[in-house]
Amino acid sequence: MSFKKIGKQIPRFISGTALLFNLFSAFALLLCYLASFTDPVKFWPMIFFALAYPFLLIINILFVLYWLFLFKRWVFLSLITISIGWSYHTGFVKISGIEENPIKNQSIRIMSFNVKNFDNRNRINKEIGHTKNRIFDMVKTEAPDIVCFQDFYCDNTADFNTVELLTTKYDFQYYYTAPPNIRIRQNYPGTTTFSKYPIINAGTYVFKSLPDYVGIITDIAVQTDTFRILNFHFKSNMLSKYERTMFHEIPQTKNQEETATKFKGVYRKVKESTKLRAIQSVKVRQLIEKSPYPVILCCDLNDTHTSYTYKQITKNLNDSFTTSGKGFGSTHIGLFPVLRIDYIFHDPSFKAWGFKTIRKHLSDHYPIVTNLSYESDEG
Secondary structure, three states: OHHHHHHOOOOHHHHHHHHHHHHHHHHHHHEEEHHOOOOOOOOOEEEEEEEEHHHHHHHHHHHHHHHOOOOOOOOOHHHHHHHHOOOHOOOOOOOOOOOOOOOOOEEEEEEEOOHOOOOOOOOOOOOOOOOOOOOHHHHHOOOOOOOEEEEEEOOOOOOHHHHHHEEEEOOEEEEEEEEHHHOEEEEOEEEEEOOOEEEEEEEEEEEEEEEEEEEEEEEEHHHHOOEEEEEEEEEOOOHHHHHHHHHHHHHHHOOOHHHHHHHHHHHHHHHHHHHHHHHHHHHHHHHHHOOOOOOOEEEEOOOOOOHHHHHHHOOOOEHHHHHHHOOEEOEEEOOOOOOOEEEEEEEOOEEEEEEEOOOOOOEEEEEEEEEEEOOOOOO
């Protein structure tokens, strides 16, 4: 029996129900595309469509296969919807990338990595500094010229004086860390930029509404050229360990009222944090526009490429994954491991190549690295 005949024998109720769900999923995917244009401060419901993008895309692909299998004309419903958002899909997965220097000129190698404090809070009953040492070995292997760390940790002990280790043993002669009074404290998490090239000017940027999220601005001289490196950690959703794992426990949960209460807590945190990230993104975009030098922005954005936050940043900068990456772009290892929330953005004057996500479990994020070629002032 042919697939076409099988399709004709399926009861209308089943076909009608499938079509209804297909209409809903196609409409929801269209809302995902619109989410990046919608300021969550003014209209917050679009936040959750942006987060649902990977799942809605997969559902629509399955509907394409379903209708194609049955030789039904409804195949065009999801097919057209998917085609409309093609630029969003290349921010999620890339079939091919750029492996070699496209302009055969000078280039710098950049790494960005949220190291989760080098896992220093889990030192008890573990080899001291084990995760930190693995991260340092990875950095040495990848050999970046500039490294931007988020959730960086250092203290005055021999095992965790990470600043001293990176500047002496790993040849990063220059660095800048935030907040500015950091050296007064015994230990400090934060944002830190390391460079093998001279840092000729540096400063911090403090968000008025988020004083704990301090960004770093460093001007780095590469021979006769100067580039501005921005290193930012955008507002986290601040989910507890339980809240990050509760979704796996829902089938075993019998107390529906308690589950609903906890869901509301997660919902409120995500909603408010996304609004704050949107405000941050506008401020960072203004910094980019005022820069006298070409900008490279390394960040844990804590938002996906379908978000309003991402859209604000890419008004001025290119995303190195979309311009040169290959494969799935996901960078988060937590609750939803399909999300891409870590980025290396760059001025359009750079040409990105050799972008890769290093899929080693060294944190709850994957490190990312890319090469940026440029036309030197010398040439």
